Amino acid sequence: MLNKVLTQKRYIYAFSICTVLLFSLLAYILSLMFLPKTGILIILQLAVVVVSLSTNRTATIIADILGALNFNYLFTSPVYSFQMNSAEDIINTITFIVVSSLTSEFSIRYRNKSEALEQAEIRSNILLSVSHDLRTPLANIIGSLSTHNEYKEKISHAEQQRLINSAIDESHRLHNYVENILQLTRIKNNTYNYLFVPQSIWQVIKKVEDRFSDPRLSIHKGECLKDVLIQTSLIEQAIYNIVDNALKYSPSESKVTIAVRSDNHFTYICITDNGPGIAQQKLQHIFDLFYSSRKGDSGQGGSGIGLTVSKGIVEAHNGDISAQSTDQGCIFEIKLPVGEPNAQN
Known part of the structure; x- marks a missing residue:
């Protein structure tokens, strides 16, 4: 989990730097053609706004400082140095820093407000879902x-x-x-306390099978299954949600199959059913929160939570989950990176 957080931070900071450099290059090309210094400053401030709307406060500060340095180095006299001989350039640079800081602060507050509204909407939808389900x-x-x-x-x-x-x-x-x-x-x-340990995925599959105790559920084990780095209870819940849907929508006499296999890099869990399938236009939305085939309080369909939870859990394990519709039902595939080089039989 720590490595994942560090990777995300590196990505954020790299995005901040690349954005400012890209906008600086654009400003430099335009300055060679017609753009005055006022236009250059606006473009550099726009870069800071883009970073502030997409990242965090630290990355925004980096973008602000880098933008000011680029303006000094590329557009003030003497060019290609960090010196300034003009009082106007000094004032412009100070103004840029102040305006960029204020603009970025407003952008961050706007983003925080938007996220708060989104969380409020989620809570409202959860309450509505709870009231029914x-x-x-x-x-x-x-x-x-x-x-x-x-x-x-x-x-x-x-x-x-x-x-x-x-x-x-x-x-x-x-x-x-x-x-x-x-x-x-x-x-x-984002309040999970992840504790990933190398474990056999087969033990998780057996727990899921025991939870259902349904004769329609059939499991198949590939050769040389490899350990995966997981938190058992979470992955069990992710698989359970998918199998629960498969059993719910499949005909009472048809089988639902869980097949597990490994290669050198990943372990694959395929859940196959013989249900009605999923329309192509709906397939891309099935992992969206509260997306359900149910209409109001009537009709068949779940709450639109289970598959969203499964996707979130799998992605937290650096894995991937996908679905495809076939002529005879659906196939869900969970892909988890292996955690140990030694195979487990």
């Missing part, structure tokens, strides 16, 4: 247990067991939904 399993649990309690003396033992099993199934459904809400909140707020 918690209500249904809770109503079923209450209904089953109330019926059992009220009529247990009048109904058969088999009917009592059916009601209890129904309540248990709905409890598992409720637990899975709450777990996804929790993982989604952590992903959006």
